[in-house]
Amino acid sequence: MDEVPELVPAADDPYARPRIPLTLLTGYLGAGKSTLLEYILTADHGYRIAVCMNDFGDTTDIEAKSLTLCDPSTGEQSTSFLSLPNGCLCCSVKDLGIAAIEEMVVNQRDKVDWVMVELTGVADPGPIAKSFWENEEMGDLVLDGIVCVVDSKNFLKQLDDNRPGEINEAQRQLAASDVILLNKVDLVDAAQLDKVRSRVTAINPTLRIHDTVKGNMPLDRIFNLHAYSKGKFDTVHDHPSHVNSISTVLIPLPRLTPTQWSRLNLFLENVLWTGKLDGVDINVLRTKGLIHLDDGREMVLQGVMDIFEIKQSSEPDEAAPGKIVFIGRGVQDLKPALISFVDL
Numbered sequence: 001m002d003e004v005p006e007l008v009p010a011a012d013d014p015y016a017r018p019r020i021p022l023t024l025l026t027g028y029l030g031a032g033k034s035t036l037l038e039y040i041l042t043a044d045h046g047y048r049i050a051v052c053m054n055d056f057g058d059t060t061d062i063e064a065k066s067l068t069l070c071d072p073s074t075g076e077q078s079t080s081f082l083s084l085p086n087g088c089l090c091c092s093v094k095d096l097g098i099a100a101i102e103e104m105v106v107n108q109r110d111k112v113d114w115v116m117v118e119l120t121g122v123a124d125p126g127p128i129a130k131s132f133w134e135n136e137e138m139g140d141l142v143l144d145g146i147v148c149v150v151d152s153k154n155f156l157k158q159l160d161d162n163r164p165g166e167i168n169e170a171q172r173q174l175a176a177s178d179v180i181l182l183n184k185v186d187l188v189d190a191a192q193l194d195k196v197r198s199r200v201t202a203i204n205p206t207l208r209i210h211d212t213v214k215g216n217m218p219l220d221r222i223f224n225l226h227a228y229s230k231g232k233f234d235t236v237h238d239h240p241s242h243v244n245s246i247s248t249v250l251i252p253l254p255r256l257t258p259t260q261w262s263r264l265n266l267f268l269e270n271v272l273w274t275g276k277l278d279g280v281d282i283n284v285l286r287t288k289g290l291i292h293l294d295d296g297r298e299m300v301l302q303g304v305m306d307i308f309e310i311k312q313s314s315e316p317d318e319a320a321p322g323k324i325v326f327i328g329r330g331v332q333d334l335k336p337a338l339i340s341f342v343d344l
């Protein structure tokens, strides 16, 4: 049995109410999201998870007690929660926004340690994470991270399904995620799996990757990621950009002087808020960073699309190297531009 997660209080306010961590589950059509959720809803893992899925479908045969609830969007009584024998709750989220999910789940606060929301197969998790993150300060849920289920057999085809000038959904899902479950490894040989793994790493080297069959794995691999609150992420390297694809650039940072620090903030505003670098479109989907300042402070940078946030780290780690990572299209040009603008 996995270690059961603790509710996370807001970082620096000892009086803040505990908030319930939330995981977004993404993955292309047929990748195995429902299969993973079925495992979560039936296995004896010890977590009390509210699983919010788009389609109750296959789970309705699970022996369960249904709860009558008031649907916050309509005010009508509905039986939208199932209370399952392993302690999990299952609710249907079709067309419900995050606010509605929050209201539904918070009413069940004493029954839930964790919330998992399944996105549809063609959804881009970026804007969903962004809107959630923007409202997080006021809410009762805290975004822990985004998990992407990948079909190892079909993923390369899905990645290369290009429409001219567009980044496809499979690429966007990879760029936005924090953990990848390389699923259906029973259907591919070692060479194919290596190929998939190296493409995944080329697009988003900050990802943690786990191989799975039918989504089975210890759940602590996808929980407690703190992907939106900590500056620690796996070591990454620069990766050359593919045509029409997403890539990652890593910019190592020395300890910054006050002038460099304010120049860096200005650079981030200029690029992320406008989506342009020197008048040329640049498409940043995810930004992460760890920044050491001259005065000893350590700052954590997090960004989703055009928004970013910088917080002082509560657990500074002198040994962790300062760096910024941009994931998106056209991001390679950001490295020389940032080095010159900030005068590194």
Ligand SMILES: Nc1nc2c(ncn2[C@@H]2O[C@H](COP(=O)(O)OP(=O)(O)OP(=O)(O)O)[C@@H](O)[C@H]2O)c(=O)[nH]1
Pocket (backbone or CB within 6 Å): 027, 028, 029, 030, 031, 032, 033, 034, 035, 036, 120, 121, 183, 184, 185, 186, 187, 212, 213, 214, 215
């Ligand atoms: N062989 C094999 N089949 C799998 C595995 N995981 C899932 N499947 C099968 O793949 C099919 C699609 O799985 P789902 O879990 O429905 O996929 P999904 O991501 O929820 O699909 P959508 O809801 O269409 O987006 C089902 O027939 C599963 O039984 C796996 O690891 N190995």
